[in-house]
Amino acid sequence: MARHTSVMKRDRQSVDQRGRNRKNLSQLKTQVKKLRTAIDAGDAEGATKLLSETVAEIDKAAKKGVVHDNAADRHKSRLTRKVNALSGAKA
Numbered sequence: 001m002a003r004h005t006s007v008m009k010r011d012r013q014s015v016d017q018r019g020r021n022r023k024n025l026s027q028l029k030t031q032v033k034k035l036r037t038a039i040d041a042g043d044a045e046g047a048t049k050l051l052s053e054t055v056a057e058i059d060k061a062a063k064k065g066v067v068h069d070n071a072a073d074r075h076k077s078r079l080t081r082k083v084n085a086l087s088g089a090k091a
Contacts, residue, residue, distance in 0.1 A: 020064075021066050024060070024061055024064055024066045025066050025067075027057060027061075028058065028066065031050075031054045031057040032054055032075070032079070035047060035054045035079060035083075038050050039082050039083065039086055044083075044086045044087045047082075047086055048087060051079060054079060055079075058076055059076075
C-alpha cells in the first residue's frame, strides 16, 4: 500500500469514480434492455416511448464519459433504426 498522501487520495477518488461509473453504466444497460425487450415483443408504441428515454440515458452517459461519444451515437442510431422499422412494419 502506498504511503504518500497524494497517492492515497487518488486511490480514494478512483474508488468513488468507479462506483459512479458502474452505477451510470448499469442504468444505461437496464434502459437499453427495456427498449430491446419492447422491440422484440413487437410493441411499436411502447418502443417509441422508451426510445426517447433511452436516448436521453445514452446522452447522459456520454456526457459523463461513461461511454465514448461515437459509441453513444452508434447505439442511438441502431436503436432508432430498429424502432422505425418496427413502426413501419405496423403501419
